[in-house]
Amino acid sequence: MKRRMALRLGGGGLVGLGLGACSTRADIPPGPALHFAPVEVDWNRVIRTTVGLRPHRPSGFTLRADRLDAKTVIHNYGHGGAGISLSWGTGRMAAEMALDHASREAIVLGSGAVGLATARQLQRRGFEVTIHAAAVPPNTTSNMAWAGFTPGSWLVEDNLRTPAWDAQFREAVEISYLEFQWLAGRGYGVEWLDHYSLNDNAPPPRRRRRPTRGRGPLLPEHLSGGGRFVLGPGEHNFPTQYAVRRTRIRIEPAIYLDALVRDFRDHGGRLVIRKFEDAREIAALPGSLVFNCTGLGSGELFEDPELMPLRGQLTVLVPQPEVNYGISTFSPDAPDGVTGVSMQPRNDGIILGSTREAGEWSLEPNAAAREHIVNTHKALFDRMARP
Numbered sequence: 012m013k014r015r016m017a018l019r020l021g022g023g024g025l026v027g028l029g030l031g032a033c034s035t036r037a038d039i040p041p042g043p044a045l046h047f048a049p050v051e052v053d054w055n056r057v058i059r060t061t062v063g064l065r066p067h068r069p070s071g072f073t074l075r076a077d078r079l080d081a082k083t084v085i086h087n088y089g090h091g092g093a094g095i096s097l098s099w100g101t102g103r104m105a106a107e108m109a110l111d112h113a114s115r116e117a118i119v120l121g122s123g124a125v126g127l128a129t130a131r132q133l134q135r136r137g138f139e140v141t142i143h144a145a146a147v148p149p150n151t152t153s154n155m156a157w158a159g160f161t162p163g164s165w166l167v168e169d170n171l172r173t174p175a176w177d178a179q180f181r182e183a184v185e186i187s188y189l190e191f192q193w194l195a196g197r198g199y200g201v202e203w204l205d206h207y208s209l210n211d212n213a214p215p216p217r218r219r220r221r222p223t224r225g226r227g228p229l230l231p232e233h234l235s236g237g238g239r240f241v242l243g244p245g246e247h248n249f250p251t252q253y254a255v256r257r258t259r260i261r262i263e264p265a266i267y268l269d270a271l272v273r274d275f276r277d278h279g280g281r282l283v284i285r286k287f288e289d290a291r292e293i294a295a296l297p298g299s300l301v302f303n304c305t306g307l308g309s310g311e312l313f314e315d316p317e318l319m320p321l322r323g324q325l326t327v328l329v330p331q332p333e334v335n336y337g338i339s340t341f342s343p344d345a346p347d348g349v350t351g352v353s354m355q356p357r358n359d360g361i362i363l364g365s366t367r368e369a370g371e372w373s374l375e376p377n378a379a380a381r382e383h384i385v386n387t388h389k390a391l392f393d394r395m396a397r398p
């Protein structure tokens with residue numbers, strides 16, 4: 012047992028240093044089985060299905076300064092499936108682009124995760140900020156997110172990456188990763204959660220990534236999931252042979268976004284509810300500095316033809332406070348749009364996902380996807396051993 016503990020701690024420590032090591036099964040004698048509280052999945056426990064449109068750009072988010080008549084407009088939008096994860100990073104980078112600007116008054120367009128984090132990063136640097144937004148939490152796409160720290164998720168097509176964009180991305184991830192760590196456990200709805208990938212096949216040993224020619228891996232090694240550990244047959248009550256644990260940051264959007272609005276107001280921020288029809292209305296705003304964080308709204312406002320919706324859907328069950336882990340597993344017979352089967356607990360319910368449908372604008376739930384996701388979770392958790 013001592014040896015097992017030492018290997019666990021050693022593996023975690025090395026991952027923390029970015030060396031990507033993990034314990035190997037061969038080294039570890041079996042330990043007592045871990046028991047996880049099963050999720051009670053039933054159609055009569057479904058409390059809602061939500062749909063959100065991720066603001067996706069195949070070549071990745073836009074973070075750059077532009078001119079609009081006499082104004083400087085700093086664009087910060089198009090973060091696809093990773094907008095919450097990247098928001099503190101691109102928010103700080105956007106704010107720092109304005110440090111040489113003569114004015115210390117800024118308008119932020121948008122009050123989702125990206126607009127709010129950008130506004131806070133500006134306030135920390137001495138700017139007086141007014142947010143203008145058509146919708147505020149809980150009525151933003153950000154409120155519809157699964158909201159893990161998933162910085163590489165469906166963000167960019169590999170063949171469209173550029174070294175300049177990669178550098179922006181990596182800087183944004185580094186900044187955000189620390190910011191979320193500082194928020195954990197402080198009433199922001201940000202916590203660390205053990206997440207298990209369930210599989211009947213033994214996972215291959217994780218190797219240290221070698222430098223590759225060309226673009227290389229999108230995500231820095233030390234940010235791709237901490238504390239990897241493999242539970243084998245007999246070591247857990249999941250209905251698969253293996254459960255690979257990683258410890259990840261989970262964000263609860265309802266708590267988190269409200270907390271950001273509160274912080275923004277507490278630091279003197281003003282919020283104006285207003286929908287803009289086109290860029291001319293933005294050009295007519297007072298002041299000379301605008302941050303565009305309108306997510307999918309940027310497509311029409313600033314004529315970005317690349318911006319498209321990646322529709323995503325989550326089904327929510329009655330909360331179960333005793334469930335303190337997440338899972339994901341592959342789903343081979345999934346209907347179109349379903350990307351896998353995954354569950355994470357939150358205060359507002361047990362969240363089941365997930366889907367990705369490119370170019371779909373409808374906010375109507377995809378009934379086939381919902382049925383598949385609920386039934387697959389039901390089959391999985393019904394087979395889980397109970398005490």
Ligand SMILES: Cc1cc2nc3c(=O)[nH]c(=O)nc-3n(C[C@H](O)[C@H](O)[C@H](O)COP(=O)(O)OP(=O)(O)OC[C@H]3O[C@@H](n4cnc5c(N)ncnc54)[C@H](O)[C@@H]3O)c2cc1C
Binds near residue numbers: 120151162
């Ligand atoms: C199912 C699902 C799962 C997801 N999971 C994750 C995850 O695990 N991790 C993660 O990081 N991300 C995840 N995302 C993605 C994440 O939700 C988005 O990347 C993020 O919400 C984008 O934030 P935003 O602030 O840019 O946009 P939004 O939240 O859409 O905010 C845009 C703001 O701009 C305003 N606006 C838009 N147009 C106008 C206009 N014309 N005039 C005035 N105001 C305007 C809106 O009213 C709103 O206030 C997920 C999304 C979905 C749908």
